[in-house]
Amino acid sequence: MRVLALSLGMALTGPALADTIVATRMIRPQEIIAPADLLVQEGEGQSDVTLDDLIGQEARVALYPGRPVRIGDVGPPTVVERNQVVPLIYLRGGLEIMTEGRSLDRAGIGDHVRVMNLASRATVSGRVTANGQILVSQ
Numbered sequence: 001m002r003v004l005a006l007s008l009g010m011a012l013t014g015p016a017l018a019d020t021i022v023a024t025r026m027i028r029p030q031e032i033i034a035p036a037d038l039l040v041q042e043g044e045g046q047s048d049v050t051l052d053d054l055i056g057q058e059a060r061v062a063l064y065p066g067r068p069v070r071i072g073d074v075g076p077p078t079v080v081e082r083n084q085v086v087p088l089i090y091l092r093g094g095l096e097i098m099t100e101g102r103s104l105d106r107a108g109i110g111d112h113v114r115v116m117n118l119a120s121r122a123t124v125s126g127r128v129t130a131n132g133q134i135l136v137s138q
Contacts, residue, residue, distance in 0.1 A: 018042070020068045021049055027063040032056065032077055043068065058108065076108030079132050088115060088126065090136040101134065112137075 020043035027037055033054050040051065049071050057074035080086055080103045090097040100118045107113035107128045114125050115134050126134040 021051060021054060022068055023063040023065050025065055027059045029059050029061055030078065031059050033059060033074060038069065076110060078106050078108050079130070080107045080113060080128050080134070082106050085118070086115060087133045088117060088124070088136055089133055103134075 019040050021038050021040055022043070024037055024039050027033060033056065035051070035055055038051060038054060049069065053071060054069060054074055056077070058077045059073065060075050061073050063069055063073060082103060082105055084103045085100055086103050088099050088101040101115035101124070102118060104114040104116060104123070109128055109130050111128050112125055113128055113134065114123055115136075116123050124136050126136040128134060
């Protein structure tokens with residue numbers, strides 16, 4: 001009888017409500033998110049995103065008004081644009097090699113990006129630093 005009462009009680013309850021962060025306007029990809037662009041409202045499901053996680057980030061996809069914003073929809077602001085000539089740095093022990101390369105993708109600080117070495121035409125990958133340099137990982 002208790003099992004029936006518990007299952008009936010669970011069936012009658014609605015979905016869990018939690019604070020959800022939604023866009024207040026249409027935010028296009030590559031736009032930086034400002035505090036006025038977001039609103040906290042009660043909604044269904046659970047949100048592990050806070051306003052601090054989103055403000056100052058760059059939209060990676062279109063964010064529509066009234067729809068929840070997920071952490072995967074945003075990323076760090078772009079430092080390196082596609083086809084931009086960037087410094088490539090390879091560090092290993094005491095060895096440091098510097099050359100130039102052409103970025104094959106857009107990337108923000110800490111993102112991995114593929115870069116074509118302009119001298120050898122080889123494609124390498126590396127991590128973007130705050131000043132736009134690429135630390136080669138190969």
